[in-house]
Amino acid sequence: MNTFFTRNRSKFAAHMESGDFAVFFAGSAPKSTADAHYSFLQNKNFYYLTGCKQEHFILTLHKNDTSVETTLYIEKPDYDIEKWIGRKLTREQAKDISGIDNIHFLSAFESNMTRFIYDNKIKRILLDLEKLDWNAHDADSDRFARDILKRYPFIQILTAHPILSQLRMIKDSFEIEQIEKAVEMTKDGLDAILKILKPDVFEYQLDATFSHSIRMAGADGISFPTIAASGEDGVILHYVENAKPMKDGDLVLLDLGAQYQQYAADISRTYPVGGRFSERQKTLYNSVLKAQNAVIDAIKPGFLFEDLNKVCQESLFNSLKEIGLIEKKEELSKYYYHGVSHHLGLDVHDLGNRTGALEPGMVLTVEPGLYVAEENIGIRIEEDVLVTEEGNRVLSIGIPKTVEEIEAVMSGK
Incomplete structure (x- = not known):
């Protein structure tokens, strides 16, 4: 199945310009009441690009003149947590599902982003910025966009949503x-x-x-x-x-x-x-x-x-x-x-x-x-x-x- 998701990433990357960087978030289940949460519903664009159905994961793509560097960030398996809420994907499982070789844990995302922006002189970041309602709650991508502009005001934020809409149609x-x-x-x-x-x-x-x-x-x-x-x-x-x-x-x-x-x-x-x-x-x-x-x-x-x-x-x-x-x-x-x-x-x-x-x-x-x-x-x-x-x-x-x-x-x- 991972060939399907690999192909989807390739089709998306074909719409990126050399030097572009794209970030996609899996999302998470919102709190309902007390210590309970609503059932998790996978961000479908993230699923379309990875095949993964877990919360909190992050996908990044960086396109240069000759290739696209793809990285999947996953939660680190922890038995003390897993015995309460269930198993996490291992690196090998995430690789098998998504077809992505470059797997990191979420704890490395921010430091990797900082180094990547500096080393690669990133000028444009594509995010899945979909708003169907003016008063809709902010998603992870909205919060990330604000964080990027606060730290790196020279970076241009673009929405990847029209590209994915065209592909998924x-x-x-x-x-x-x-x-x-x-x-x-x-x-x-x-x-x-x-x-x-x-x-x-x-x-x-x-x-x-x-x-x-x-x-x-x-x-x-x-x-x-x-x-x-x-x-x-x-x-x-x-x-x-x-x-x-x-x-x-x-x-x-x-x-x-x-x-x-x-x-x-x-x-x-x-x-x-x-x-x-x-x-x-x-x-x-x-x-x-x-x-x-x-x-x-x-x-x-x-x-x-x-x-x-x-x-x-x-x-x-x-x-x-x-x-x-x-x-x-x-x-x-x-x-x-x-x-x-x-x-x-x-x-x-x-x-x-x-x-x-x-x-x-x-x-x-x-x-x-x-x-x-x-x-x-x-x-x-x-x-x-x-x-x-x-x-x-x-x-x-x-x-x-x-x-x-x-x-x-x-x-x-």
Whole structure:
């Protein structure tokens, strides 16, 4: 596997200029309360470049005219600590995972940085400086940037995030295999849900059934908090309470995914709690399905990402106008109020541009929806789709989604 991570570092280094220095941090789990911490979530850019899933590690790359010097800093194994919190990676294990020969302990990082800056006359340092929110908490890279500028004001700090975003947007065969495995586990989890889905079952039981199924299959866990929204809560895009019993005659909207080897699946299905759709539910459901098929048909290299949502909106508008729910296009936003697609990969909402032409190797979600609050109906259908040289391939093709398929499965046929 380390050839994949070695290749990723080489692709990143190709965007560096001679003399550039890059630093990446694995991150750490924040404190929750007392002496407890939240579960550690690996910085996905660090994982993309190293394959390591441990806290506190640091990666550095220095590019000169002829080569790239790569160093991985790891925690020093200490039995007195390990017997409380678990084993640390040895140098040999870190080397085997990452493909990096030059391994140091974290205690050497600051002194090595000082000497490196002095000896190599470093003028530019690239850091993963991603801010999605003005008030977002500072990451290790933000704090390091301040420290560098305080000590070495002549050094220019640049963000490496756009480079990594561009690289991660195009998946290679190894990544596609991991996503396909995550999708397969997600299908199994949905199959398990359908076996217990009936009136008076609680939403959290669907949530628990899914988590149990994918973990038993070998998944890392869920790729994001499971949404099991029935009845009136189906119109809430990120409903995660999953707290109430489901009613006969209602729909339940499921948005969920397994994570496998750090790669995510993201699938949505909408099922009738009682096993059969009403005629009204069927009409609205088929409107969503028609829009999804139109978007999938449009996916091919060269098609503009931003035009996918236009295809979706046009299809939904025509369907809703035909049944008399709306008359004008501007009314559509009352019933459809999100985009139809995002990139998928190491993150559920993966890095990548949401403008410009589609390219082979991109993995996208296609998730149209309709949310009719006055009728307590929320419907979303989501597939994971690979852009290929010829067009596209639906990675989640085996998960039942037509009215007829769903009702047949739920009736035991």
